[in-house]
Amino acid sequence: MSALKKAAKSSLPVKKPAKAAKPSTKAVVLKSRVSYKGKVFSVTTDTVTEPGGVTSTRDVIRHNGSVIILAVDTSKNPADPTILIERQYRHAAGQFLLELPAGRIEPGEAPLAAAKRELIEETGFRARRWSKLVRYFASPGFLSETMQVFLAEDIRAGVAQPEEDEKIDLLHIPLSELIGMIESGKVLDGKTILSVMLYAANRKK
Structure with missing residues (x-):
C-alpha cells in the first residue's frame, strides 16, 4: 500500500460502538381521572406505561404528605x-x-x-x-x-x-x-x- 493510501485510511473517522439506551426511570401517564376528591386526599385512576414497558391501570391515593x-x-x-x-x-x-x-x-x-x-x-x-x-413513603403500592x-x-x-x-x-x-x-x-x-x-x-x- 502506498504512503498516500495509508495516510488517507488513517484519517478516516473511527466509528464507536453505539451505547445501549438507558432504561427509562419515568412512567408515561396515558390517561388520568379523579375518581374521588375529599378534604384530606383524592383518588386518581391512571392508565400508565411504567418503566419496563408494562401498561396498566392504577388507582392512586393522592396525598400532600x-x-x-x-x-x-x-x-x-x-x-x-x-x-x-x-x-x-x-x-x-x-x-x-x-x-x-x-x-x-x-x-x-x-x-x-x-x-x-x-x-x-x-x-x-x-x-x-x-x-x-x-x-419515607408510607405505602407506595397505592399511596x-x-x-x-x-x-x-x-x-x-x-x-x-x-x-x-x-x-x-x-x-x-x-x-x-x-x-x-x-x-x-x-x-x-x-x-x-x-x-x-x-x-x-x-x-x-
Missing part, C-alpha cells in the same frame, strides 16, 4: 429521655393507638413549618432545636404520601390547640419503656415504630 414529630425530653434523664406520645382513637384501626404527634402538610407549606404547627396544635409543646430524622420525621429537642410545654375532632391523651414515656412496648406489640402504629427504633439505633452509634 405528612410530618411526624419525635419530641424528646432529656432534662430529667439524658440516658433515658422521655418521648411525647399521643393516645387517640383511630376509626380505621377500630381501636385506640399510641402514636407520635403527626399531621398533614398543607398545600404550599414547608415541612418544618408544618411540624412546628402540628406539635403546638396537638400537644402545646414547642422545641428550640429541630432536625430531620428520615423521610403517594411521603412522611418526613423531625426530631424535636429542648422542648417546653404550652397550651394545645387540637382540632374539634381530635381527642388526644398526652403521655411522656421513657425511651427504654417505649421500646419494650414496641417489642411486645403494645405499639402498633408504623410511623411511631419506625421513628422510635431509628432514633434509638442512632443513639447507640
Whole structure:
C-alpha cells in the first residue's frame, strides 16, 4: 500500500460502538381521572406505561404528605429521655393507638413549618432545636404520601390547640419503656415504630 493510501485510511473517522439506551426511570401517564376528591386526599385512576414497558391501570391515593414529630425530653434523664406520645382513637384501626404527634402538610407549606404547627396544635409543646430524622413513603403500592420525621429537642410545654375532632391523651414515656412496648406489640402504629427504633439505633452509634 502506498504512503498516500495509508495516510488517507488513517484519517478516516473511527466509528464507536453505539451505547445501549438507558432504561427509562419515568412512567408515561396515558390517561388520568379523579375518581374521588375529599378534604384530606383524592383518588386518581391512571392508565400508565411504567418503566419496563408494562401498561396498566392504577388507582392512586393522592396525598400532600405528612410530618411526624419525635419530641424528646432529656432534662430529667439524658440516658433515658422521655418521648411525647399521643393516645387517640383511630376509626380505621377500630381501636385506640399510641402514636407520635403527626399531621398533614398543607398545600404550599414547608415541612418544618408544618411540624412546628402540628406539635403546638396537638400537644402545646414547642422545641428550640429541630432536625430531620428520615423521610419515607408510607405505602407506595397505592399511596403517594411521603412522611418526613423531625426530631424535636429542648422542648417546653404550652397550651394545645387540637382540632374539634381530635381527642388526644398526652403521655411522656421513657425511651427504654417505649421500646419494650414496641417489642411486645403494645405499639402498633408504623410511623411511631419506625421513628422510635431509628432514633434509638442512632443513639447507640
